[in-house]
Amino acid sequence: MPWRDNFHSRLVAWLKILLPLAALALLATLFLFSRNIDPMTTIPFAEIDLEARARDEGVTAPEFAGASAEGDLIAFKAATAQPEPGNTSRVLANDLSARIDLGSGGVVTFRAQTGTVDETANRAELSGDVVIETGQGYTLHSERLFSDMKRLYAESPGKVVGNGPPGQITAGRMVLERPENQAGAQLLFTDGVKLIYDPSKPGE
Structure with missing residues (x-):
C-alpha cells in the first residue's frame, strides 16, 4: 500500500x-x-597532619650497644624509639631494657616502661616501674634508674625495694658499680637502708 x-x-x-x-x-x-x-x-583523601607525622616518626626495635674498658658488654634495646624534639642526640624509647654481661661472668638486666638514651653523653635514663635483676639473685624495683653506656655504673636516685639473698631490702638510693681494682660488680645501698633478714635464703 x-x-x-x-x-x-x-x-x-x-x-x-x-x-x-x-x-x-x-x-x-x-x-x-x-x-x-x-x-x-569524589576522592576519599585521608586528613593527615604532616607535621605531627614527622614528629612521631621513629624506628621499631632499635638497639644501642657499648663496652667498658674492663670488657663488660652493655646493650640496650627498645620496642620503639624516636628522636627527642629539638635534640637529635637524645632518643625517647618505649619498653626499654638493658643487659650487662660482666667481664667477670655475671649478668645484670634492667627494664622499664619508658626511657631516654643520650648517645652524646653515653647515658640512659629508665623510668616507670624499673626492674633491676642480677645473676646473684637480686630483684629490685624503682621509679628511675640512670645507667652509663660505656662503663659499669648504674644509679637509682630514689627509693628502691626488692629482694636479694639476705632477704627483703628497702633503701633510699642504690648504686651498681665496679669497685676500683676489682673484677666483679657490687650493689651499694644507702640513705636509710632497711633489711628484713630471711634465714631461709640459700647461702646464708
Missing part, C-alpha cells in the same frame, strides 16, 4: 533527525552536571 510506504519513509527521515538531536541533548546534559561536581570530593 502506497500510504504505508510513504509513512515508513517519513518515519525513517524523522528518526534520522531526532536521534542525533537526542544524543546531543544527552551529552550536553552530562557536561552541565559535570560542571557542578567538585572533583576533589
Whole structure:
C-alpha cells in the first residue's frame, strides 16, 4: 500500500533527525552536571597532619650497644624509639631494657616502661616501674634508674625495694658499680637502708 510506504519513509527521515538531536541533548546534559561536581570530593583523601607525622616518626626495635674498658658488654634495646624534639642526640624509647654481661661472668638486666638514651653523653635514663635483676639473685624495683653506656655504673636516685639473698631490702638510693681494682660488680645501698633478714635464703 502506497500510504504505508510513504509513512515508513517519513518515519525513517524523522528518526534520522531526532536521534542525533537526542544524543546531543544527552551529552550536553552530562557536561552541565559535570560542571557542578567538585572533583576533589569524589576522592576519599585521608586528613593527615604532616607535621605531627614527622614528629612521631621513629624506628621499631632499635638497639644501642657499648663496652667498658674492663670488657663488660652493655646493650640496650627498645620496642620503639624516636628522636627527642629539638635534640637529635637524645632518643625517647618505649619498653626499654638493658643487659650487662660482666667481664667477670655475671649478668645484670634492667627494664622499664619508658626511657631516654643520650648517645652524646653515653647515658640512659629508665623510668616507670624499673626492674633491676642480677645473676646473684637480686630483684629490685624503682621509679628511675640512670645507667652509663660505656662503663659499669648504674644509679637509682630514689627509693628502691626488692629482694636479694639476705632477704627483703628497702633503701633510699642504690648504686651498681665496679669497685676500683676489682673484677666483679657490687650493689651499694644507702640513705636509710632497711633489711628484713630471711634465714631461709640459700647461702646464708
